[in-house]
Amino acid sequence: MKVLLTKDVKDLGKAGEVHEVKDGYGKNFLIGKGLALHATQEILARHAAQEKKRKAEEAQEIAELKELALKLDKLEIIIKKKLGQNKHLFGAVTKDEIAHALLEQHKIEIDKKHIVSKENIKTVGEHDIDFKLGHGLHATLHVDVIGE
Numbered sequence: 660m661k662v663l664l665t666k667d668v669k670d671l672g673k674a675g676e677v678h679e680v681k682d683g684y685g686k687n688f689l690i691g692k693g694l695a696l697h698a699t700q701e702i703l704a705r706h707a708a709q710e711k712k713r714k715a716e717e718a719q720e721i722a723e724l725k726e727l728a729l730k731l732d733k734l735e736i737i738i739k740k741k742l743g744q745n746k747h748l749f750g751a752v753t754k755d756e757i758a759h760a761l762l763e764q765h766k767i768e769i770d771k772k773h774i775v776s777k778e779n780i781k782t783v784g785e786h787d788i789d790f791k792l793g794h795g796l797h798a799t800l801h802v803d804v805i806g807e
Contacts, residue, residue, distance in 0.1 A: 660685040661698035663706055668694050675710065677703070717794075724792045730767065731790060731798035736760045742783070742806035751779035752804055757788060761800070780804060 689695035740748045754771040775789045790798040
C-alpha cells in the first residue's frame with residue numbers, strides 16, 4: 660500500500676513523502692494514528708497543489724524580505740538617550756527602542772526578535788545593528804545615538 664506521510668515518522672521518512680508500506684502497518688499504525696494518508700490519485704494531486712501554493716507563498720515572502728533588506732541597508736535611525744555626568748548613557752539602547760524608532764521614523768515594523776546585537780549599545784555615536792530576516796537574509800541598519 661502506498662501512503663503519503665503527513666508527519667515525520669522515525670525510520671520511514673519525512674512529511675510529504677510517499678512510501679510503499681505493508682497493508683497492516685499502513686492502515687493500523689500510520690493512517691490510524693494520523694501520521695499518513697492512503698496515497699490515492701486525488702490525495703496526491705491535492706498534496707501537489709498545496710505544495711505548489713506553499714512554494715509560491717515562500718517565493719513571495721523571500722522577495723518581500725529582500726526588498727526590506729535593501730531598505731534597511733540604506734536607512735539610518737536616530738535614538739536620543741539621557742546622558743550621565745561622565746557623558747555615558749544611562750543603561751543601554753534596547754532592541755525595543757530600536758524597533759520603536761524604526762517604526763516611528765520610517766514606518767517599518769520589525770519584530771525585535773529579528774534584531775541581532777553582538778554587544779549592547781552603551782555609548783553615544785554611530786552603530787551598525789544586524790537584522791536576521793529569515794530565509795538566510797540579513798540586513799544592517801545604521802543607528803545614531805545622541806545624548807539629550
